[in-house]
Amino acid sequence: MDNLKSFIIFLTIFCGIYFSMNLYVLLKANLALQLNGAPFLIFAAIFFLISLAFPASFLLERTISVEISPIFAWVGAFWLGAIIYFFLIGLVVDIVRFSNYIFSYIPEALFDHRLIIGRTLFVVVVLTITAVLFGGYRHTKDIKIRRLELAVNDLSVDSNPLNIVFFSDVHLGKMVNEDKLEKVVNLVNGEQPDIILIGGDLFDDDVHTLFPMKKTLAKLKAKYGVYGVLGNHEFYLGADTSTRFMELANINVLRDKIITIPGVVNILGLDDYTNGRGKRMRDNEALRKIIEKRDSNLPTILVTHTPVFLENYSAAGIDLALFGHTHNGQFFPFNLVTNAIFKISYGYGRVGDMHVYVSSGVGTWGPPIRVLTDVEIVKITLSSGRK
Secondary structure, eight states: OHHHHHHHHHHHHHHHHHHHHHHHHHHHHHHHHOOOHHHHHHHHHHHHHHHHHHHHHHHHHHHSOOOOOHHHHHHHHHHHHHHHHHHHHHHHHHHHHHHHHHHOOSOGGGGGGHHHHHHHHHHHHHHHHHHHHHHHHHHTTOEEEEEEEEEETTOOGGGSSEEEEEEOOOOBSSSSOHHHHHHHHHHHHHTOOSEEEEOSOOBOSOHHHHGGGHHHHTTOOOTTOEEEOOOHHHHHHOHHHHHHHHHHTTOEEOSSEEEEETTTEEEEEOOOTTTTSSOOOOOHHHHHHHHTTSOTTSOEEEEOSSOOOHHHHHHTTOSEEEEOSSGGGSBTTHHHHHHHHOSSOSEEEEETTEEEEEOOOSSOSSSOOOBSOOEEEEEEEEEESOO
């Protein structure tokens, strides 16, 4: 019941914002085009039908399990990206118009050619956004390998250095298919990892439809094994089913659990703090009880999805904390938003003595684009020494 209530609240807010943005863009577009009568009705009908693609594909698959055409889903996903940029450009135009109303800096002669200028600007904006979307889609194919060399205390001689490969936010589904997964697996294995860590949101579509991909995922190979945690999307799709999928792919799923690789390292995996039932504070006492099971003579690596409670983890004696979730905003200007929300929204940082890395992820959610952000796999070489 709590999950249903949360979903309904989310759906109501999302649809309210989404359709308000679409209506705003429709009105702004017609202000430029100045269509009337039948031409406007045809334009508005086409606009409305396209705007339905994303929410319809999202809802039908997640509520009544209706299989949606990939073409329909792709149109909806790209339209979501397009409408965001149309909306932002519309806001800029309104700001310019409002400031001109006050300061009158636009030559009056331009208003004599309002129709020509409006339609020309409309075409320019459409072509520009199309180019941004196409370029952003192409950029999702370029997976970066980020490499860091970090020092930690208590690393044993036999495991010095220790090569860890970390990735998160694959979002397997229609937008990120098995071909992309195969590329990710090959790149990860190519780094010859001692340990592979997966930071959540492995899935996007219904897990049941993704089970054929488990053979590809099972190709991940590391000296000391592959370990993963559940992100918010695993809870949306079903934590037990998601866990089963990962285990069938030879991934050790750590759900609020710590394991020790003897003589090497402790790995602590925590469920995402949203847990599919809304945000919750991490219970420090529960965290302490989990961590006290570690080998205190070895470094401890934390893997969890959302980069929150950093000070708590640092105080608990974590040496290296790995997160995902933010996508680094995925596309501009949302990277500015995630920077404002999270203490560390992307990349490397430190909290006390704890090393922190927040990955931008290797996949996408919603619009399959990356604009001024990258998709990435992270290789961290740990060596013994003072932090």
